[in-house]
Every structure is written in C-alpha cells, then in structure tokens.
Amino acid sequence: MMDFESAAVPYLPIRRRQKLRRSLSIAALAVVAALSVGAVRYHLASEPIGARVFDQVVSTISVRYYDGDFHGLDWRTLVARYRPRVTAAQSIHERYRLLSEMLATLGDSHTAVFSPADVAAVQDRVAAALGASFVTLGSQRVVVRVAPRSPAAYAGLRPGFIVADANAWDVAALPQAVSVRDPVSGRSFRATLHVAPGTSFDDVQAPALDWNTRAHGVGYLRLSSFPNDIGDELGWAIDELQREPALVLDLRGNPGGLIDAVDATAGVFLPRGALVVTGIGRYRLFGQRRFMATADAGVHYTGRLAVIVDEHSESGAEALASALQIYHRAVIVGERTARHVLGVEVEEPLADGGLLRVATLDMKDAGGGELEGTGVTPDIVVARTPADIARGRDPQLRAAIEAASIR
Secondary structure, eight states: OOOHHHHHGGGHHHHHHHHHHHHHHHHHHHHHHHHHHHHHHHHHHHSOHHHHHHHHHHHHHHHHOSOTTGGGOOHHHHHHHHHHHHHTOSSHHHHHHHHHHHHHTTOOSSOEEEOHHHHHTOSOHHHHHHSEEEEEETTEEEEEEEOTTSHHHHTTOOTTOEEOOGGGGOGGGOSEEEEEEOTTTOOEEEEEEOOOTTOOOGGGSOOSEEEEEEETTEEEEEESOBOTTOHHHHHHHHHHHTTSSEEEEEOTTOOOBOHHHHHHHHHHHSOTTOEEEEEEOSOGGGOOEEEEOOOTTOOOOOSEEEEEEOTTOOTHHHHHHHHHHHTTOOEEEESOOOOOOEEEEEEEEOTTSOEEEEEEEEEEETTSOBOTTTOOOOSEEOOOOHHHHHTTOOHHHHHHHHHHHHO
16 A cells, blocks of 8 residues: 655755745845846935936836827837937926926826925915915806905905916915906906915815705705715715705716726616726736726715816816716716826836826726716716806806706
C-alpha cells in the first residue's frame, strides 16, 4: 500500500527551495521597483518646478486620459512643442496659461489644470464677500440675490441687473468700478464694488437642496449640486412633497457632482437598477462602468414630474435629465444643457500647489447616445432673461408647473 504522507516527505526540500526562489524573485522585483520609483522621484525633485509640473501633467494624461487616440491629436508633438515654453515661463500665471492652452486642444469639457490661486479660490468667495450671487445667461452675468446691508446692496445692485466687467469676480481685484445695467429701464451706471473686511454673506448662496410648494398640488425641489451624502436630505424632502401629485425638479445652474448622489436622486424617480449612464474608459479590457439608480434615499416618488434645465446644467445634472427623458419619466423644460458630460476619476495635486483634473470616462446616456457635446434638448424650450429676473418672473418655472400639472 502506498503511504502518500511518507511518499511526500522527500519532495518537501524541493518545494522549500522553489518557495525560497519565488520569494527572492519577488523581493528582487520589489527592490528594482522601489529603486526605479526612487530614481524618478529624485529626478523630479532635481528638476526646476516648471519642468516638474509639466512632466506630472503630461505623464498622468498620457496614461489616464479616456481617449487613447487623443481625438486624433499628435500628443507627442504637442507635448514637445509646449514643454520648452512651459518650463521657461517666468511666472506661475504664465505657466498655467500655457498649460491650459495645451489642454484646451484636447477639446473636452473636464480635463483642466488649476493654478495654486485657483485652488485657493474654489469656494465662491465673491458671493460671500460681496453679498451678491450671480447667474450667467448667455454671455451676461446677472444678479440673482443681494444680501441686505451688504457691499453689493450699497453699490446699488439689484436682482436682474447685468454686471459687465468679468474681472469683478476676482475678490483680490476689489474695490473696483464696474458697469451695471438695469434691463428693465435700460439705465446704465458705474458702481464701485468692495468687500466688507471680516464679514461673510454666505446666505446669498443657494443651498445644495431646497424644497417647498410652488402651486396647488405641485411640489418644488431644487438641486444646485450633487454633494456627498445627499440621500438623507433628499429623503426628508420627498417625504414632505410625497403628498403632492406633481413635482418640479429644478436643475438649473447645477454643475454636477458625485455620481453616487446622481444615482441616489435617479432612484427617487426611476426603478432601482435602472441604467442612468455608462462610462467607457481608455482600457476596454476592464469593461464599461454602468451607473444605476439606487435606493440610497430610501424614498420613491411616483407622481407627475417636470424637470427644468438650462445652459449651465452640467455633467451629472445632464446625465439625470437625460435618463428621466429617455425613460419618459419627466417632461424636460428650459434650455439646452451645457453638453459637458465626462467622468473624472483623477484629481492630482501638482508639485507647485496646483491641481490637475483628467477626464477618464466617456459617458453614454441610457440609450447609448453620446452626452459630451450633445447634452439634453428640452421637450419644451423656454428662455429666461435678465428682465424676467428683475421683474420677479420665472417663465421656465411657470412652464414646468403647467407641464407637470397636465401630464
């Protein structure tokens, strides 16, 4: 009889030697990798800061950008042309101007660099310091809110007024005289905008989520962004609005946000598991990323629905509106959306304190159609003008209420 346990004993030393060789090989590879990384880091650390930043930007985009063909661009030639100019830039401002110019040739809406000053000014410090918030209608910057006894109020700004000077949005440039026009009377005047030291008028900024009832039987839910952990607050809102047979969802000016928040919002109106968008990355080996409606908000609304969008509804807001339109769940009202819909999985700090954002996913709508460059065309097209804001009118909301009421 064969004793398998005893018969295996002579082979144990062989297996130990095999394991030892394998361990030594792995250790050697780890050492080589560590030395390579160390050498790269040493090389980068010894480079001038402009060269380090440029190489970071180029290497990350070269590996992570969603389109390996770079939309038909000769990426290497482009890099070779810009490298000496960026590395020779005499200021951070010039460095980032050139980097932005280079990345603009990719022609997408999300890949971008932000200077250290841009990173520091991510929050809307203008609204907080000036006491006014604005919306862009076409090419015009229009006042939508003014805090009482704020610098903006003392300067004569009122809702609907058009402020012409783009550089007024840089807090560091204030105080500054700007051109202001009242769209109702046609009167133009010069106003000096300044900030109140130590004072912040945060209440002029719209909250990420707001809800109420705007007409008999019609609830109103405004989402100004898709922040983290939106589920709980969204659940509270729908619990209150659930009694209304119709609802208006306002996505105007919504720049997008976290895809999990978009999926949670979609799950309030669509069946759990309904496809919202599909993300296609550069490496097809890893397959497509399918983003589905979730039950994270813990509520479901089945009443009639109208959605308002405008030219500043972007990214996740466009993805949500497109899904609700494709599934015939809502009437879309307003203006064509921004057509800026790509997935971003890379936001990399740069060596000088700046930031690189890279589009890594091409987003397709629930029907497989292109969203970037296409966006969402409303079922009912309605414009809004500065004069509407000045007179306290909202034709888009009025049309959405009518659409939700008659469906």
